[in-house]
Amino acid sequence: SYELTQPPSVSVSPGQTARITCSGDALPKKYAYWYQQKSGQAPVLVIYEDSKRPSGIPERFSGSSSGTMATLTISGAQVEDEADYYCYSTDSSGNLSVVFGGGTKLTVL
């Protein structure tokens, strides 16, 4: 079955740049999406179609994708950005089967 691989944890100090990666064989052909999930809350979309930012999401959140890896970048991470982040995409089989990455815990302290 198709898998998306994320690092379990990333840690940065406030004001530093946090980068969270997501690797998957179908990413050259399929968009990556990124969700932020704070403790006890529903996930919130922060990046769609690799690099687009929904309205209301701070400009410090950006996304990119190259080859088999997508990257979520938080420039100047804030304490309030501490959360779990999940990438999300589909496989390339054409059956629109969705997969989530395992999630990355971002610690900002």
Next chain:
Amino acid sequence: QLQLQESGPGLVKPSETLSLTCTVSGGSISSSSYYWGWIRQPPGKGLEWIGSIYYSGSTYYNPSLKSRVTISVDTSKNQFSLKLSSVTAADTAVYYCQWSSGSDFDYWGQGTLVTVSS
């Protein structure tokens, strides 16, 4: 403001069928090019996609759950539903409903905890 709310039993017995409904308020779900889906999250674990149904009526399910899952939509009630049969303790999770366009239109319910236990 668009809101999604999951509803259904919080406790289901093993081998029975889990049934949840997602009710949409603040907008009509009778929209083209959109889809409705269900995602779950076992306690302390990551997100798992269960399946989606498109406006066309086409359904797509997680291969690992496909034999037990049915997702349907009732546009007249502004609702969509999830049925998961033959549940076990491994199906204990927070279940989320989602309404998305696949781009920046993406709304989730707050989630509902379903525990499978006798």
